Amino acid sequence: MDSIPTHTQLPTTTHALLRLPSPVGRLELTADDEGILSLSIETDGHLPLDATPETPSPVLRLAAEQLNEYFAGTRQSFDLPVHLTRGTEFQRSVWARLASLNFGNVISYGALGSDVGRPGSGRAIGGAVGANPVPIIIGCHRVLATSGQITGYSAGQGIPTKAWLLNHEGIAHR
Template identity: 65%
Template sequence: MTDVYLIRLESPIGRLELVADGEALTSLSIERAGTLPHDGVAERTCPVLELAAQQLTEYFTGTRTSFDLPVRPTGTAFQQAVWGELARLGWGEATSYGALAAAVGRPGAARAIGGAVGANPLPIIVGCHRVLAGDGRITGYSGGNGIPTKLWLLGHEQIGFAA
């Protein structure tokens, strides 16, 4: 991991691991079963990581409802399009897989949308927790401990969902 910067911070949903290239945030991982992807790697900070840590802390305390960070997620053109739509969602807003599919010009591709949402390298900052089934149900979450993590994030933003 040369030219990679990394820090970890505590949060209400478990430890977070933030990775940057020195200019932009490239990934955010939520602890799963007590581990993070780069647990064995020493922390090495940079200004963008310090800013991200500050903004995430403010988000978790409820004093921040949007992020103003340089980000550089890596993915296919399709994934980038889906993540771009997710980034448009604000605090407390939700969408469906079908609505995302329509927004990126792929109506009927809700399953592919689900794959792109699940591959989001910047959860919380690019709010993939805000995606629900067409009937408002929670269908899954790949970050942290899965659905319990998503439930916490939805509750934090006061986003309603169907049981």
């Protein structure tokens, strides 16, 4: 995965858009010339850019292939360029740590906060995790409360979507 930018940029124009079915609902991916910008999971039958025609690109076709392999259980890591154009330095540090988690691994919000130099910042950590623009590819579903409980998920149908992803990776949760 490409390194996460160390500076905030204005959003670039989306040059490519691709949708694909998945076990957690339709997925919508966007990309620019540098890499994947976003991944959205269908919520209540809708995607953010449903009215926009698809304009696939080679990187989005590769992402679709790798996501299909992930859902089929034959891929455990993604090798895709990700271009994070939004987010604060703090959010990008959280996303970078999430990107380092392997398939089937989990981290608590508290440990994540400690890892990025912000111990005791549970609410801020939760906000940064929830703002991840490329869920699944950057595995924000791998963050749980210290007790192993799912406390929320901002993509798709929320907790049921997160539970599906955790179960798919064999991650125990409550």
